[in-house]
Amino acid sequence: xxxxxxxxxxxxxxxxxxxxxxxxxxxxxxxxxxxxxxxxxxxxxxxxxxxxxxxxxxxxxxxxxxxxxxxxxxxxxxxxxxxxxxxxxxxxxxxxxxxxxxxxxxxxxxxxxxxxxxxxxxxxxxxxxxxxxxxxxxxxxxxxxxxxxxxxxxxxxxxxxxxxxxxxxxxxxxxxxxxxxxxxxxxxxxxxxxxxxxxxxxxxxxxxxxxxxxxxxxxxxxxxxxxxxxxxxxxxxxxxxxxxxxxxxxxxxxxxxxxxxxxxxxxxxxxxxxxxxx
Numbered sequence: 001x002x003x004x005x006x007x008x009x010x011x012x013x014x015x016x017x018x019x020x021x022x023x024x025x026x027x028x029x030x031x032x033x034x035x036x037x038x039x040x041x042x043x044x045x046x047x048x049x050x051x052x053x054x055x056x057x058x059x060x061x062x063x064x065x066x067x068x069x070x071x072x073x074x075x076x077x078x079x080x081x082x083x084x085x086x087x088x089x090x091x092x093x094x095x096x097x098x099x100x101x102x103x104x105x106x107x108x109x110x111x112x113x114x115x116x117x118x119x120x121x122x123x124x125x126x127x128x129x130x131x132x133x134x135x136x137x138x139x140x141x142x143x144x145x146x147x148x149x150x151x152x153x154x155x156x157x158x159x160x161x162x163x164x165x166x167x168x169x170x171x172x173x174x175x176x177x178x179x180x181x182x183x184x185x186x187x188x189x190x191x192x193x194x195x196x197x198x199x200x201x202x203x204x205x206x207x208x209x210x211x212x213x214x215x216x217x218x219x220x221x222x223x224x225x226x227x228x229x230x231x232x233x234x235x236x237x238x239x240x241x242x243x244x245x246x247x248x249x250x251x252x253x254x255x256x257x258x259x260x261x262x263x264x265x266x267x268x269x270x271x272x273x274x275x276x277x278x
Contacts, residue, residue, distance in 0.1 A: 006182060007072075007098070007120070007180070008180040008181045008182070009072060009073075009180075010180045010181055010233075010235060011072075011073070011120070011179060011180040011230050011233075012052075012073050012076065012230055012233060013073070013075075013180075013233055013234075013235045014075075014227070014233050014234035014235050015073075015075075015076075015228050015229070015230070015233045015234070016052075016053055016073065016075040016076045016078070016079045017075075017079075017227075018223075018224035018225075018227040018228040018234075019052060019053050019076070019079070019224075019228045020053055020055065020079075020083075021220070021221060021224040021228075022221060022222075022223075022224030022225035022226070022227065022228035023225065023228055024145075024215065024263065024265055024266065025055075025265070026055075026056070026115075026143065026145075026209075026268045027209040027210060027211035027265065027266070027267055027268035028211065028213075028265075029209045029210070030059075030143070030209045030268045030270065031059050031060060031063075033207055033209050033270060034060065034063075034141065034270065035063050037205065037207055037270070037272060038111060038139050038141075038272070040060075040063035040064070040111075041063070042062070042063060042064065042065070043064070043065055043110070044064055044065060044109070044110030044111070044135070045064055045065060045066045045067070045068065045107070045108070045109045045110055045111075046060055046061075046063075046064045046066070046067040046068070046109060046110065046111045046112075046113065047067075047068050047069075047070070047106065047109045047111070047112045047113070047133070048060075048067065048068070048069040048070070048113050048115070049070055049099050049102070049112060049113070049114050049117055049118075049121075049126075049130075050070070050071055050099065050114060050115070050116075050117025050118075050120065050121075051069030051070060051071050051076070051077075051080060051094070051115075052071060052073075052076045052080070052115075052117075053076050053079040053083060054069055054079070054080030054081075054083050054084060054092065054094070055115070056113060056115045056143065057069040057080070057092055057113075058080070058083055058084060058087060058089050058092060060113075061089045061091055061092050064091070064110070064111075066091050066092075066093070067091060067092045067093075068094075068095060068106055068109075069092065069093075069094050069095070070094075070095045070096070070097045070098075070099070070101075070102075070104070070106075071094070071096070071097075072096060072097065072098045077094040077095075077096060080092075080094050081094055098121075099117070099120075099121040099122075099126045100121065100122055100125065100126065102126065102129045102130065102133065103129060103132065103133050106133070107133075108133060108134070108135050109133055109134055109135065109138060110134070110135055110138050110139070111134075111138060111141060112130045112133065112134060112138070112139070112140055112141065113141040113142075113143065114140075114142050114143070115143040115144070116143065116144050116145075118192055119189055119190075119192075123189070123192070123195045124195060124198065124199065127195055127196050127198070127199035127201070128199045128200070130199075131199050131200050131201065131275055134275040135275070136275060136276070136277045136278045137274055137275060137276075137277045138274070138275045139272050139273065139274055139275075140196060140201055140272065140273045140274075140275070141270065141271070141272050142192050142196070142270070142271045142272075143268060143269070143270050143271075144268075144269050145266040145268065145269065146208055146266055146267040146268065146269045147269070149266055149267055152212060152264040155214060155262040155263070155264070156214065156262055157216070157256065157258075157260050157261055157262035158255055158256040158260075158261055158262070159261060159262060159263055160217060160222050160225075160252075160255070160261045160263065161251060161252070161254075161255040164251050164255070165222075165226060165248065165251060168244070168247055168248060168251060169226070169231065169232045172237060172240060172244050173231075173232070173236055173237070177231045178230075178231050178232075178236050179230050179231060180230065192271065193271065196273050200275075200276070201273035201274060201275060202273065202274055202276055203272075203273060203274040204271065204272070204273050205271070205272045205273075206269070206270070206271050206272075207270045207271075207272070208267050208268070208269055208270075209267060209268040209269075209270060210267050211264070211265040211266055211267045211268065212264050212265060212267070213264070213265045214262050214263070214264060214265075215263050215264070215265050216260060216261070216262055217260075217261040217262065217263055218259065218260065218261070219249060219252045219259055219261075221261075222252055222261065223245060223248060223252075226248060
């Protein structure tokens with residue numbers, strides 16, 4: 001659990017409509033990497049904790065008998081269901097729950113994945129619960145963008161002005177990062193490896209899935225990126241939301257008069273642990 005912060009249901013309020021457009025995708029090879037590393041064969045069940053709009057669960061659905069996504073945000077789950085219907089994924093279901101509600105009567109799983117969500121949880125408690133929910137030899141998977149990536153070649157267009165965007169958010173919302181009704185004075189915790197090993201998992205492996213492709217981004221994409229984050233979710237701005245978006249778009253116009261940006265797609269960092277066999 002993040003020190004000094006208490007979860008509340010407004011954490012990602014209003015963000016679901018912006019999530020898929022705003023967030024850069026995981027590296028294109030992450031599904032194939034997980035299938036190979038975990039020996040996925042179309043059987044067993046997957047649990048995606050903090051599934052958001054179902055990005056990871058839906059991508060992995062063909063490799064399991066059933067996938068279950070849990071998230072406390074009803075709007076995120078509604079978007080996941082819409083995406084499942086659009087993609088004709090029929091073996092996925094969505095449950096409104098927090099990680100701390102597990103096991104929640106959901107049964108046993110071959111793989112449990114946390115994609116940029118584990119840091120929001122009571123980590124020691126949740127890791128111990130997940131250990132009990134996995135079949136012998138089952139896998140705990142942690143996914144995120146690669147921290148401290150290597151230098152990339154120059155871009156053909158301006159990159160999004162993230163430093164200026166952060167300054168604008170702080171000007172509107174205050175000097176400490178917001179998170180729901182609270183703040184994150186010390187940021188989010190790290191060292192997942194220590195927490196998960198302490199719970200009794202073993203056989204740690206790390207796999208970095210390369211990317212680096214150049215992705216074109218529009219001002220609408222960058223606005224969606226801002227509103228997809230808990231620290232700048234739309235509800236935090238209250239009756240100043242329209243003013244903030246106006247000022248945000250002005251920052252973007254100044255950074256790129258042609259209204260086009262480019263970014264390198266980041267590598268995806270995948271860490272896996274195994275539940276000991278019987």
